[in-house]
Amino acid sequence: MADVSSKKATIYDLSVLSGASASTVSAVLNGSWRKRRISEETANKILSLAKAERYTANLQARGLRSSKSGLVGLLVPVYENRFFSSMAQAFEAEARKRGLSPMVVSGRRDPEAERRTVETLIAYSIDALFIAGVANPDGVHQVCAGAALPHVNLDLPGKLASSVISDNRRGAEVLTGAILQHAARGANLSPEDVVLFGGHDDHASLERIAGFHAAKNAYFGQECSVEDVEKTGYSPRMTELVLEQFFERNGQLPRCFFINSSINFEGLLRFMGRHDEETVANIVVGCFDYDPFGSFLPFPVYMIKPDVQKMLEVGFELLEAAPTEPLVTIIEPRLIPPRTALAGPLDDISELSVSS
Amino acid sequence: MADVSSKKATIYDLSVLSGASASTVSAVLNGSWRKRRISEETANKILSLAKAERYTANLQARGLRSSKSGLVGLLVPVYENRFFSSMAQAFEAEARKRGLSPMVVSGRRDPEAERRTVETLIAYSIDALFIAGVANPDGVHQVCAGAALPHVNLDLPGKLASSVISDNRRGAEVLTGAILQHAARGANLSPEDVVLFGGHDDHASLERIAGFHAAKNAYFGQECSVEDVEKTGYSPRMTELVLEQFFERNGQLPRCFFINSSINFEGLLRFMGRHDEETVANIVVGCFDYDPFGSFLPFPVYMIKPDVQKMLEVGFELLEAAPTEPLVTIIEPRLIPPRTALAGPLDDISELSVSS
DNA sequence: TTGAAAGCGCTAACAA
DNA sequence: TTGTTAGCGCTTTCAA
Numbered sequence: 001m002a003d004v005s006s007k008k009a010t011i012y013d014l015s016v017l018s019g020a021s022a023s024t025v026s027a028v029l030n031g032s033w034r035k036r037r038i039s040e041e042t043a044n045k046i047l048s049l050a051k052a053e054r055y056t057a058n059l060q061a062r063g064l065r066s067s068k069s070g071l072v073g074l075l076v077p078v079y080e081n082r083f084f085s086s087m088a089q090a091f092e093a094e095a096r097k098r099g100l101s102p103m104v105v106s107g108r109r110d111p112e113a114e115r116r117t118v119e120t121l122i123a124y125s126i127d128a129l130f131i132a133g134v135a136n137p138d139g140v141h142q143v144c145a146g147a148a149l150p151h152v153n154l155d156l157p158g159k160l161a162s163s164v165i166s167d168n169r170r171g172a173e174v175l176t177g178a179i180l181q182h183a184a185r186g187a188n189l190s191p192e193d194v195v196l197f198g199g200h201d202d203h204a205s206l207e208r209i210a211g212f213h214a215a216k217n218a219y220f221g222q223e224c225s226v227e228d229v230e231k232t233g234y235s236p237r238m239t240e241l242v243l244e245q246f247f248e249r250n251g252q253l254p255r256c257f258f259i260n261s262s263i264n265f266e267g268l269l270r271f272m273g274r275h276d277e278e279t280v281a282n283i284v285v286g287c288f289d290y291d292p293f294g295s296f297l298p299f300p301v302y303m304i305k306p307d308v309q310k311m312l313e314v315g316f317e318l319l320e321a322a323p324t325e326p327l328v329t330i331i332e333p334r335l336i337p338p339r340t341a342l343a344g345p346l347d348d349i350s351e352l353s354v355s356s
Numbered sequence: 357m358a359d360v361s362s363k364k365a366t367i368y369d370l371s372v373l374s375g376a377s378a379s380t381v382s383a384v385l386n387g388s389w390r391k392r393r394i395s396e397e398t399a400n401k402i403l404s405l406a407k408a409e410r411y412t413a414n415l416q417a418r419g420l421r422s423s424k425s426g427l428v429g430l431l432v433p434v435y436e437n438r439f440f441s442s443m444a445q446a447f448e449a450e451a452r453k454r455g456l457s458p459m460v461v462s463g464r465r466d467p468e469a470e471r472r473t474v475e476t477l478i479a480y481s482i483d484a485l486f487i488a489g490v491a492n493p494d495g496v497h498q499v500c501a502g503a504a505l506p507h508v509n510l511d512l513p514g515k516l517a518s519s520v521i522s523d524n525r526r527g528a529e530v531l532t533g534a535i536l537q538h539a540a541r542g543a544n545l546s547p548e549d550v551v552l553f554g555g556h557d558d559h560a561s562l563e564r565i566a567g568f569h570a571a572k573n574a575y576f577g578q579e580c581s582v583e584d585v586e587k588t589g590y591s592p593r594m595t596e597l598v599l600e601q602f603f604e605r606n607g608q609l610p611r612c613f614f615i616n617s618s619i620n621f622e623g624l625l626r627f628m629g630r631h632d633e634e635t636v637a638n639i640v641v642g643c644f645d646y647d648p649f650g651s652f653l654p655f656p657v658y659m660i661k662p663d664v665q666k667m668l669e670v671g672f673e674l675l676e677a678a679p680t681e682p683l684v685t686i687i688e689p690r691l692i693p694p695r696t697a698l699a700g701p702l703d704d705i706s707e708l709s710v711s712s
Numbered sequence: 713t714t715g716a717a718a719g720c721g722c723t724a725a726c727a728a
Numbered sequence: 729t730t731g732t733t734a735g736c737g738c739t740t741t742c743a744a
Contacts, residue, residue: 293649
C-alpha cells in the first residue's frame with residue numbers, strides 16, 4: 001500500500017523497496033530500460049512499486065541533470081484576444097503531443113517586459129521558445145542568441161531563426177476583395193471609400209497593406225493614389241482616436257473598413273460606443289483576425305482566420321528539423337464570411353449530461 | 357568583458373574570477389548576503405562581475421536545492437474565451453508582482469486532462485496552484501492534497517482550500533433586473549418570456565439560477581413556476597441544440613435571455629448563424645461574462661464582468677495568509693450596459709509613434 | 713566575514 | 729543484466 005506520508009517518493013525509496021539500485025530504478029522510470037537491457041521482470045516490479053507509491057519524477061532534478069527541462073515557452077503580447085488565446089490553446093496541445101510542457105507568457109508589447117520574461121524562461125532552462133507578436137523582436141532575439149536557445153518566430157519573420165507566418169499579403173487581398181464585392185452590391189464605390197486602419201511598420205502590416213492595395217487596384221482598374229491607410233499601431237485607443245479624427249474630418253466613416261487586427265477592431269468598438277447606431281449602419285468591415293462575436297456585429301464583417309494549429313505544427317517541426325539556414329514557412333489563412341461561429345476546443349470534449 | 361562562450365556562467369565561474377568561495381557568491385547573488393554578514397566590498401565586486409559575465413541563476417538548480425521553485429500554476433478550462441484569458445492576464449501580472457513565475461495550463465474540462473496537467477505541474481515542483489473552472493474539482497483537489505500543494509479555488513468554491521468567487525447570486529439578480537427593465541420598455545412581459553440558458557449543477561450555475569429567479573419573482577410579484585431554465589452545460593454545441601429545440605417548440609425565441617456564460621453565448625451565435633436576422637431582432641440578452649464584441653451585437657446585450665483582478669489579488673493574499681480554515685471570499689462583479697468597450701491591458705503601454 | 717562540505721533527485725558513463 | 733560513482737548548479741549548515 002502507498003505510504004501516505006506527505007513527502008514524495010524518490011528513486012531511492014523505490015530502490016530500497018525493490019532491492020534494485022537507484023540507477024536501475026531511474027532507467028526503468030524514465031523509459032530507457034529496454035536500451036539499458038534491464039529485465040522485464042525487474043522493470044515490472046519497479047513499475048508496479050512506483051504506482052503503489054504514487055511515484056512521480058522530480059522534473060527539476062531530471063532537468064538539472066540532463067540539461068533539458070522539457071519546458072517550451074510561447075511569448076505573446078497579451079492573452080485577452082482571440083488570436084493569441086487560440087494560439088496559446090494550439091501551442092499547449094501541440095507541446096503536450098510531444099511530451100513537452102508549455103509555458104505561455106505575455107510581454108504586453110513592452111520591450112522591457114519582453115526581455116525580462118524571456119530571461120526568466122531561460123533561467124528555468126526552457127528547451128525552446130516560440131515568439132509571437134513582440135514589440136521589439138531584436139531585443140528578444142538577442143537574449144535567445146545569448147543563451148543559445150532554439151526559437152521559432154510565429155506570425156512575424158525574423159533573421160536569426162526560422163519563422164512561420166500567415167500569408168498576410170494574399171489574405172489581405174482576399175479580404176479586401178470580399179468587402180469590395182459586398183459593398184459594391186449596394187452602390188458604386190470610389191477608392192476613397194475603402195480605408196485601412198491599424199498596423200504599423202512591421203512586416204505583417206506592410207504585407208497586408210500591399211495586399212489591400214493590390215486588391216483595390218485590381219478592382220478599380222487603376223493605381224489608386226488616395227490616402228487610404230491610417231496607421232495606428234496595435235492599440236485600441238489609438239485606433240479609436242484616428243477614427244474620431246477621420247469622422248470629424250469627413251463627417252462620416254468610410255463605407256469599407258479594412259481593420260488590421262482584432263486589437264484595432266476594439267478601437268472601432270469604442271468609437272461605436274460613443275456614437276449612435278446610425279453612424280455605422282452602412283459600413284462593411286474586413287478584419288484580419290477572427291472573433292466569433294465580431295462576426296455578428298450589426299454590419300457585415302468579413303474576417304481572416306490565421307491557421308494557428310497549422311502554424312504551430314510547422315513551428316514544432318521546424319524546431320525538430322533545426323535547419324542550418326533559417327526557413328520561412330507561409331501558411332494560408334482562411335476567409336470567414338459574416339455571421340459565422342466556428343467550433344472551438346470545448347466542442348471536442350464529451351458533453352455533460354443535460355437535465356432541464 | 358563578458359565571455360561570449362555559449363555556456364552559461366555559474367557561481368563557480370564567478371567564484372574563480374572573484375577569488376571568493378562559491379557559497380559567498382551564492383549568498384551575494386540570491387540577496388541573502390546582508391544577513392550572512394558579507395562585506396559590501398566583496399558583494400559589489402561579485403555583483404559587477406556577475407553583470408559583466410551576464411550571470412543568471414539556474415532556477416532549476418535553485419529550486420531543486422531549496423525545494424521551492426518559484427512557479428505558480430493556474431488551471432483554466434480553455435484560453436479561447438474572454439473570461440479565462442483575462443484571468444490568465446491578471447494572474448500573470450499578480451504572480452510577477454510577487455516575484456513568482458506563472459504557468460497557465462488548460463484542462464479542457466476533461467477530468468483526465470485536468471489531473472494529468474496538474475500532476476505535471478506538481479512534477480515541476482510548483483509552489484502553489486490556482487484552480488479555475490474544472491470539470492472535476494474533486495479529482496484535482498485530491499491530486500493537490502496528495503502532494504500537499506497549497507491551492508486556491510477561483511470562481512468555484514471548494515471544501516479543501518480557500519476560494520475566491522464572484523457574487524453569482526447578486527450578479528445574476530442585477531443582470532436579470534437589467535434585462536427585464538429594458539425589455540419592459542417595449543411591451544408587457546410574462547414570466548415565460550424570460551429564460552435562462554446554460555450552466556449545470558455546479559455552484560456558480562445554481563447561484564445564478566437562484567438570483568435569476570429572485571429577480572423574476574420580484575418583478576412579477578409572484579412565484580413564477582414556469583419552466584424557465586434550460587441547462588446545457590458549458591458547451592456551445594449543446595446550447596445551440598437546446599436553442600433550436602426551443603425555437604422549434606415555440607416557433608420563436610424567448611424575448612429575454614439570461615445566458616450563463618460567454619461559452620454558452622457562443623451557442624447563441626451558432627444559432628444566429630443558421631437563422632436570419634429577423635429571428636433575433638427583438639431579443640434582449642443578459643450574459644454572465646463580459647466580451648467587448650458581444651456587447652455590440654444587433655440586440656441589447658447586458659453583461660456581467662467578474663472582477664478578475666480583484667479575485668487574483670485576494671487569491672494570492674489568501675495563499676500567503678494560509679488560514680487554518682478554508683475561507684470563501686466573494687467579489688462583486690460589475691454590470692456592463694450594452695455597447696460598452698472597456699479598456700484592456702494594451703492600453704497601459706506606451707503608444708507607438710504613429711505615422712499616416 | 714568567509715569557506716568547506718554535504719546534498720536536493722536525478723542521469724549517464726563505466727565497471728562488474 | 730545490474731551497480732557504483734560522479735556530478736548538474738545551487739543552498740545551507742557548520743567551522744574557521
